Amino acid sequence: MIRGLKSKIKNYLLRHTINEVNVTSTNINISVGKLRPFPLINRYVVFKDRQSGRRIEKKVNGQTASLQISELQDVSSMGTFDVYLKTFLLISNLKQRSKHRKKLIKNDYEDKSLKIKVIQTKNNNLSIKVDEILFHHKVVDLKALGGNVSIQGQLVANKNIVPDSFEIIFIRRDNKKSHSYRLDLKSLEHNVYEYFGILPIKKIRQDLVMNSRWDTVIQVRDEHHTVIQRELVNLNEYREFPREEQRYLFNIEDEENVLAFYATMGIQSLALWYTDKAQFEKTYNIAKGKSIFNDTCEDEPLDSKMVFFESFFGKNYSGSPKYIYEEMLRNEKFRDYTFVWSYIGNNPDEIPGDPILVDREREEYYRYLGKAKYWVNNILFPVHRKREGNQYLQTWHGTPLKKLGFDIEIEGPETLARENFYIESRNWDYLISANRYSSEIFGRAFKFDKEIIEKGYPLNDIFYANDLSEKIKTIKSKLNIPSDKKVILYAPTWRDNEMVGSWKHSFNLKFDLEQFYQHLKDDYVLILRMHHLVAESLHIDEKYESFVYELSKYDDIQELYVISDILITDYSSVFFDYANSRKPILFYAYDYDLYRENIRGFYLNMEQDLPGPIIKTSQDLLDSILHIENVSKQYQAKYEDFYNTYCYLDDGNASKRVIETVFD
Template sequence: QQNNSKYSFNMVWSVDKNYEHEFIRQGLNYSNRFTLSWLWKMATAKYWVTNSRLPLWLPKPNKTIYIQTWHGTPLKRLANDMDVVRMPGTTTEKYKKNFSKESSKWDVLISPNKYSTEIFKRAFHFNNTVIETGYPRNDILYKKDIEPYKEKLKKKLGLERKKVILYAPTWRDDNFYSKGNYKFDLKLDLEMIKKDLGNQVVILLRMHYLVNQDFDLEDYKEFIMDVSDYPDIRDLYIISDILVTDYSSVFFDFANLKKPILFYTYDLEYYRDNLRGFYFDIETNAPGKIVDNSDDLIEELKNLLKNPKLHENYARFYNEFCLYEDGKSTKRVVEKIFGKEIGRES
């Protein structure tokens, strides 16, 4: 909730009941999704704000302004730019048709950079208002007192005096148990990592929220932690010394911190040519070294732990994708949207 002379709003979080404990813990005003109370709030709200699609059956009231923040700068092809959709429970034609129906309800779309604006407009068939402000969620990465905050987090998680490696891969559209319930094959040689790096590092394993996989880490619990349920990935960015990912948009966000990134892309050709496809040439433009096997990954990690030098592409990448993100994106969004009436373009 926010009440001052300039703005006065009553903010309600839309919450999956399985996660309401976190909102209770933080004392936040929330409503459980799909309840009668939630439906009433959705029907009477002045603004909707979300970072993904809402159910297609949910009608948007004429007086409601729907603000779509989306959830990342895209590397992999989206929506109508996808040649073939391999997700369960849909077809390529149906997926694209439903996506366009949903995006037609959006009044305002927040974009982090010019690159994303061009892609979003085309891939989402979006013709309403786009504002390029950077992502408000990344403002915290520019906190003035980020070092004390980092040390406090490391202490809270018991990670003092350790180098932290964050492994945050994405999901594979065709590797699933059922709709919205994905598998992930952990292609890491944990024995070798334990032998070579176990005393120096802690690996934080962060799965995509669509992945439902239990990993047997009992023999490696001293140096690897599954933090998939940790409520805020930005904290994990802040405490990590190195990011290891594949095709996840997390590397666009992490790059704001100007810390080393490694790309572990053991299935790059298949993912690029058959599964999703990319918007830019990751092999040429990635802000970090690309490796395709666990041995090379360990070797590169050892190199970066000794010498945490940024990749030669990093500065150019930062200037193209992170330049709007300066800690003031939230201020720009609030001023542009809530400071005046923003609606559909005529």
């Protein structure tokens, strides 16, 4: 009882929000809001050094606490300070961690000798990171030397500090494996040093997994062997990159593969990429395309009646871009518009309306992208800028179950992609959302504060088409699915923990296919729609060819939804869209506990919120299919609640509403 009372008092006294963190050249000023009144009680903002545990406390006067930067530096010149709110009640010392709010107003500070950054921790708490810059470094010469790398540069001390050793470290992004090289260091003049040496690449050969990427870091130590500076190798003063392909500095090659050294976008740090020659050539062509895009933006006028569409990097004619496009074809208003589709799929003849088709690897892609006023995409474009007058409609591709973007706390390939998505989302003018739930997540996870079009998903218009029964017959006939067979669609997600290389994954069916074949082949066919990251690793015996249809590369999954009678999935967001069909959904989550705790994390409570059973064994999955009518009855009420929560805006007219919002 006493403990419960103390908790209530603590919550009352320490409930607060941090409204603003303003960092100047001398001070850190913190604005604290929503403090509840209590007589004779003072409150303090506490800055706790994460390494030493030492604290600095500053009294909140009115709604502001102020701290001199020199006070932080006296505690730690290179450290992270966690922020708390603290008070005293009688003999009790009460404190509570301060949260990093979505709407927090903040600014960082940087000069030649100091960086101060306001950061958000994995648990959404507020911290202040202080980095004293003791040295300024620049690369003077960098080149391939046989199968190795020669590097030379300068180190300039901001204070009278003598460096004892200098290292270059390669750090692999996906698993943080590292290899360090100690370089020669000599004094040139007062506070100016030269570093130079050869980096033998054979040292990291064993860890050059295909498509792995490596960051390059400098590390300076003092006479006590203590690290006194560590930062990415900066190429800003080494060379300018007026054309994007010039960012690729040089390659070290063998018969089949390439180790490319390049300058990253934005911060222009030195990075390494190990890949095969074909993939490198493809990426290099995209870099040349970006230069063509820049030239087009400078030299050619914007076409106010041109729309550029892309879905899943041009691999598919699908998703909301497809349904928006086809609605525009039906609208007389857009009769004189030029439509361009990024498409490298196998069925160009199935795209109606005779659009211009372009390939991401070709120059014309970037010329049209530079000319088009309107961009429509469901992932991201290869360029990180747009010109004045562009209107960019980001449709996205699903209602989120798994955590996205800046909500992901577990390191993996998705967290590595955050930077690209953040840069890309700065260009979005509109973002489509299927429901209020998605809008709240998208705004936070993508740090997006422009217009969210919460009017349903265009890609779900197909469920409400007047001629749906005819569409189903046509699709089944095209796929050679017998008209008398019912369809089971298996569409699982990929797993961040099944990587066998950077963006390369393994996958095996986790149910007994032979058992399914024997019990279901007379009444059903099974469509496999695997995530593109794992589809290539899946192999099905020819014995099952009349039962199993491997359609992972089929352009439009919406068409597979409407012909299916049962959906089996796990943690993929496909079930949000499929719920528009009102047909049964089974959640085959054989690794549920592992996935929930260690792989990505969910927004929903799967046990309480899903419109179907969570199934963990192959036998239970088969039994559920064989008794699917009983399962449907059991989950009827929950399914209805789910539909009303997430599908309430889908009615067949989402494409029309989006077009009315975006296009002049």
